[in-house]
Amino acid sequence: MKLVQRPICWGLDLVERVLDWPFGQVWNPLRHLGALGFFMYWIVAATGIYLYIFFDTGITAAYQSVEYMTHDQWYLAGVMRSLHRYASDGMVLFMVLHLLREFARDRYRGVRWFSWVTGAPVIALLFVCGITGYWLVWDQLAQFIAVRTTEWFDWLPIFGTPIAANFLTSDMLDDRFFSLMIFLHIAAPLLLLLVMWIHLWRVSRPKIHPPRGLAVGMFLAFIVLSLVKPALSHAPADLGKVAGIVNLDWFYLGFYPLLDYWSSGTVWAAALIGTLTLVLLPWMPPMRRAPAAVVHLDHCNGCSRCADDCPYGAVTMQPRTDGAKFDLEAVVNPTLCVSCGICVGACPSSTPFRRRRDIATGIDLPHLSLADLREAVGKASVGLVGDARVIVIGCENTLNGNTAGDVSTSYVTVLCAGMLPPPFIDYVLNRDLADGVVVAGCAREDCNNRFGNTWTEARIDRTRDPTLRRRVPRERLARLWLARGDRGSLGRRVSAFAETLKSLPKLPHKGDEAPVPPVLRKSENTENA
Amino acid sequence: MRDIAKYAGQAIVLLALVAGVGFLASSPAYQHFPEGQALIKMTFVHGGQHVGGCRRRTAAELEEMAANMRRLMDCPRDRLPVVIELDVDGQRVHREVIAASGLHGDGPAVYYDSFQVAAGAHSIAVRLRDTDREEGFDYEGSAEFVLEPSQLLVVQFRPEAGGFVFR
Incomplete structure (x- = not known):
């Protein structure tokens, strides 16, 4: 086919x-x-x-x-x-x-x-x-x-x-x-x-x-x-x-x-x-479906953001069943879920700012969990040098397997740009994992998961919850929405963005060497023990 | 300036799009029927005779039947096929044996076909057999026509009108 x-x-x-x-x-x-x-x-x-x-x-x-x-x-x-x-x-x-x-x-x-x-x-x-x-x-x-x-x-x-x-x-x-x-x-x-x-x-x-x-x-x-x-x-x-x-x-x-x-x-x-x-045709051959999103009720406060953001109507809200003080809980219909992860990006519990290694969120993907994403971001920062270190977080369609970075640039692939919880951008800059972040996704009005780039834009612009914190310096964040025929320009655009970072004043608490992210530090300690 | 160029580009693309739509909405023309030809259409819906004749049931046979089903005459439902022939200017153009329609072969034979001929004068003869005779035909019709280019001549078989009707 x-x-x-x-x-x-x-x-x-x-x-x-x-x-x-x-x-x-x-x-x-x-x-x-x-x-x-x-x-x-x-x-x-x-x-x-x-x-x-x-x-x-x-x-x-x-x-x-x-x-x-x-x-x-x-x-x-x-x-x-x-x-x-x-x-x-x-x-x-x-x-x-x-x-x-x-x-x-x-x-x-x-x-x-x-x-x-x-x-x-x-x-x-x-x-x-x-x-x-x-x-x-x-x-x-x-x-x-x-x-x-x-x-x-x-x-x-x-x-x-x-x-x-x-x-x-x-x-x-x-x-x-x-x-x-x-x-x-x-x-x-x-x-x-x-x-x-x-x-x-x-x-x-x-x-x-x-x-x-x-x-x-x-x-x-x-x-x-x-x-x-x-x-x-x-x-x-x-x-x-x-x-x-x-x-x-x-x-x-x-x-x-x-x-x-x-x-x-x-x-x-x-x-x-x-x-x-x-x-x-849809069954010639049938699509191998990734596992559907899973709700973790102990982290779900029934805020409905995942249901609002799901482009496929796969998440609905129902009365609470676990006796928690909240009115509603999210429910995933596996027959409608395409495992795009937009619900993960919408969940206010999706934050990497936690000490625990096995961080969890209200709704997560079994095959690419929030913990996996934090670990991938941490790994991406290792070895980055220079004063214009960039982590590119892009959807799988836009990166399309081109994730080979260089000494100052590395790539993290998510299933959809909308899967990226805004706190991750804050996390990268706040923990000095890089000097700048590029969020890359499909062209406007052409997201492979319909609204991934739209929701991400709105979250960054603080018009849709969960919003990106005000403290994040916007000049250190680039959004690249690339048409399919324009993907080849990604590297050039990232380099151009990196050039702009060089002229910016250094972030506070930044050292000369790339710091080891917390999650890896803990992992190394565990291994040494 | 850049905006003007973009608007101009949009206008060019949209006009090119609708120009393509406008062209394909009626072009290129399609030659459905060749020039200098005429068409003969022949059609009928006609049931052939029943296969075999009716037979009187014996008293014993009637006795075995349910009371509400007793009928004196036993008439077969199956119908014979209808044979049709068309000659144009003395030449055999078409001959076909048309089976009776229906799951039990008890419906009428249904026929609809068309034949191209060159425009001009033609003698047309049609024949139809709907019985079990082995020789000859039960209905025949013939006529002379001067067919104009693209003219349609309809040949129908209507027993109530005496046989073949040319229109």
């Missing part, structure tokens, strides 16, 4: 990096594909409501009403029609890119299977919406779609008489057919909205609105397109003739040529195999 993911990932990273220049990390459209899909949906819904006012259901009336909107009322209904069409196409585009991106970034397996699998009916319903929409115009394209679709469906052994036979001559059609189609074209988007809601069911704080500036820019661009290239109809449908050349909307109708080259059964087989592959 990696062989398929890598080239897609490489291509998307490249485009993302290019788009970071004009848009910045926060507005980069590639980081809001799902939200842009939702935005397109609302444009389509709003314009559709307006178009419905003027649309007439009837064999000839349907076409005439669309022509009226397109030409006579071009300034409003015509623009609405164009927006309706192009935003629908945009929705397909953003949906496909969203799917590819989540697949390439391996964000479709494990606990994310639910969102992936429920995305399949979103695709199917979106195509039903688009195809029924084109059908309503009842021009030659609609005729082509009607005939080919019904011929395709007739392959299924469920119809007593061929439904394609309804489109042999004009006298076989009646106005009720268009009433049925408009019903389908309204019901399918409503059902689509329901499935989109289900798609986000297990996503806490889903991003369904793109940044306002990006949304405005995108909307204006679609308005320009609608004015420059208005959506037009083909000639009216004529069932006495075969539509020879059709201007297909390749977003929705791109698979129709297959029906001319393959048999209907083959196209059904391809659709079935494609759908099954898509749906079963």
